[in-house]
Amino acid sequence: xxxxxxxxxxxxxxxxxxxxxxxxxxxxxxxxxxxxxxxxxxxxxxxxxxxxxxxxxxxxxxxxxxxxxxxxxxxxxxxxxxxxxxxxxxxxxxxxxxxxxxxxxxxxxxxxxx
Amino acid sequence: xxxxxxxxxxxxxxxxxxxxxxxxxxxxxxxxxxxxxxxxxxxxxxxxxxxxxxxxxxxxxxxxxxxxxxxxxxxxxxxxxxxxxxxxxxxxxxxxxxxxxxxxxxxxx
Numbered sequence: 001x002x003x004x005x006x007x008x009x010x011x012x013x014x015x016x017x018x019x020x021x022x023x024x025x026x027x028x029x030x031x032x033x034x035x036x037x038x039x040x041x042x043x044x045x046x047x048x049x050x051x052x053x054x055x056x057x058x059x060x061x062x063x064x065x066x067x068x069x070x071x072x073x074x075x076x077x078x079x080x081x082x083x084x085x086x087x088x089x090x091x092x093x094x095x096x097x098x099x100x101x102x103x104x105x106x107x108x109x110x111x112x113x114x
Numbered sequence: 115x116x117x118x119x120x121x122x123x124x125x126x127x128x129x130x131x132x133x134x135x136x137x138x139x140x141x142x143x144x145x146x147x148x149x150x151x152x153x154x155x156x157x158x159x160x161x162x163x164x165x166x167x168x169x170x171x172x173x174x175x176x177x178x179x180x181x182x183x184x185x186x187x188x189x190x191x192x193x194x195x196x197x198x199x200x201x202x203x204x205x206x207x208x209x210x211x212x213x214x215x216x217x218x219x220x221x222x223x
Contacts, residue, residue, distance in 0.1 A: 031209070033211065035213070040215060041215060042116065042201060042213040042214055042215040042216050043156070043201065043203075043213040044116075044212075044213070045210065045211055045212065048209060048210070048211075050209060056209070058210060058211075059115070059116075059210075059212065090155060090156070101161070102146075102158040102161065103146070103148075103156075103158065103203075103211075104158075105155035105156050105157075106155060107154075107155055108155055
């Protein structure tokens with residue numbers, strides 16, 4: 001099993017550009033989520049999904065879109081990048097009822113917006 | 115909704131003990147504990163699902179006081195490998211998950 005994979009590992013964007021961060025898992029987990037990690041702020045939930053076709057907002061959803069067309073994939077789209085979105089982004093997955101089960105994290109994507 | 119962790123940072127010598135606390139202003143459904151090494155992803159340590167539950171493996175254990183909306187992580191006889199940032203994660207609904215700001219733990223020889 002590859003677990004949770006994320007691409008790219010590093011990305012530099014100019015303000016206003018858009019891009020998609022990819023996340024995939026091969027554990028047949030129904031629950032998937034995106035976090036951003038900023039110094040001193042811990043991990044903050046952006047969006048999450050409890051299954052294909054079902055997504056919901058987390059704590060800091062503004063400026064991000066998600067979709068879940070398959071169980072395996074959960075891409076995160078930045079619509080118009082801003083310097084405030086410079087961060088490390090982690091995707092995670094777990095069995096349904098995310099808070100009752102261990103979350104498996106991907107290796108992260110380090111994004112810089114200039 | 116973000117839980118509060120204390121202390122923010124702690125430095126230990128090998129063999130010493132440490133306690134990391136996590137408290138929430140909301141009723142908790144569960145508490146998770148994770149450790150993150152620099153430049154890596156968080157790694158799961160344990161989950162506590164019931165008030166009063168205690169868990170542990172090796173020399174790391176945790177307790178969950180549901181009434182006080184608090185959890186504590188206990189590291190005994192610390193080893194160099196325990197160094198990293200520890201996060202608690204809490205949920206009061208089952209699907210929305212909130213992490214604390216982290217506690218940096220450094221173990222020195």
